[in-house]
Amino acid sequence: MRIPVLEIFGPTIQGEGAVIGKKTVFIRTAGCDYQCSWCDSAFTWDGTGKDDIRLMTAVEIIDELKEIGLENFQHVTISGGNPALLKQLGELVDSLKNLQMKIGLETQGTVWQAWMLRIDDLTISPKPPSSGMNTDFEKLDGLVESLTKRIGEGHVSLKVVIFDEGDLAYAKRVHQKYPTVPFYLQVGNDDLTVDDDEQLSIKLLKKLDWLVSKVIIDPEFNQVRVLPQLHALLWGNKKGV
């Protein structure tokens, strides 16, 4: 089965979550089972990117990584869309492992795949109320349960994007439900079209300041980490970075 690929880009740095700052190459798949109101990658599912989708084999993807130069990176991040929709990613994961690559995955936690057990840095990002999506906690429970051993080994984290107080209350609930999973709060970017990078950075830093101020007064958040999207601070809304 081929893999619907929208972007292969990098090396860049992972701008989010548990391995923020890590040099990595991104593979972005097409298709999502959600439609978040503030999705910064809506072209993966809203039809605007459909002409750019390439149906690739794992071998073709690896060939493209070879063109980038395998000596230039040791980490690959698979994102989307929701890559967890694609059972056939197992073959790509195995090929990357054979090349000694570490592998990251970005998913919202709605779908389980057995190949997730072979991911080194797995980010589960359940969606807060501001997204307009509803979390199926039964599915999320199942996914976290299936990954229990990986959590103990430090390969799994939770990351919730925050826009408002309602999102914070949701994040608290998720954190309390899965207290052993490393937990990240991420600043939400609601200015997805602005092309003035400096203006965006200032705005996002103010939101980071607000989020930090909420976390430091709340004992329920003693164990969380608060982060911005580093790539948004550096490069704004630019695609493919």
Ligand SMILES: C[S@@+](CC[C@H](N)C(=O)[O-])C[C@H]1O[C@@H](n2cnc3c(N)ncnc32)[C@H](O)[C@@H]1O
């Ligand atoms: C584009 S999504 C793709 C992976 C998967 N569908 C998911 O949502 O986890 C990658 C990450 O970007 C986050 N994200 C999407 N739009 C965002 C925004 N406007 N501001 C901050 N983070 C955002 C998501 O929550 C997710 O953690």
Ligand SMILES: Nc1nc2[nH]cc(C(=O)O)c2c(=O)[nH]1
């Ligand atoms: N630099 C960079 N870091 C990221 N972390 C998660 C991303 C994503 O869109 O999944 C992303 C992205 O698009 N770029």
Ligand code: SF4
């Ligand atoms: S789950 Fe991820 S890719 Fe899908 S709409 Fe939400 S943020 Fe976008």
Ligand SMILES: [Mg+2]
């Ligand atoms: Mg992104």
